[in-house]
Amino acid sequence: MSKVKYYYDPDTLSYRKIEPKKSRKYRNIFLFIVGSAIFGTLGHILLLNTNILNTPRELSLQREVKNFDLQFELLNKKLEQMEYVLANIEDRDNNIYRLYFEANPIPEEQRRAGFGGVNRYRSLEGFNNSEMIIATSKRLDIIQKELVIQSRSLDEIAKMAEEKEKLLQAIPAIQPINNEELTRMASGFGWRSDPFTKARKMHWGMDFTAPRGTPIYAA
Structure with missing residues (x-):
């Protein structure tokens, strides 16, 4: 006053x-x-900006939100590790396994193909952290799809390995007759004229000539 x-x-x-x-x-x-x-x-x-007016329930909810943020951060770090390991397996699959078994590599666009059609994440929209949740869900879906493709590829590789093993078991490891009994090598591996049709064909083996009754060895 x-x-x-x-x-x-x-x-x-x-x-x-x-x-x-x-x-x-x-x-x-x-x-x-x-x-x-x-x-x-x-x-x-x-x-x-202080907790003076916040009720105990509001403080509890704030702690839960911070905890969820931390869990999402840890989850995204694990996803990064999974993506790195999966990329390494895919590289070995295309450049080692499939190359060894003479199989075509899986195209990158097939491995990284997205999801078309309806919005798969509509139910996750409208929340405070919708953008982060949707982005994480997309990464999980893509990793899951890539794992399915890689699993099928490894099944195919395993089948080719079994067939390769059977083929190797069928290939002679030693000469079938003794050199002392060998008269001559009648025909070698490669292209030749078929003795019956006279047509030029690929000969996938080797022919040995020996006297009748000569012992035959297989291994």
């Missing part, structure tokens, strides 16, 4: 009250209103 001021009037020989000017009065009122508004705004911001 402002102090009341007086001045001495020599004409009336008395003290008179000094009345403040209206402009100064209005200015003081304006400054008071502006100051109150600034103070109120700062106080409101301060309260919103």
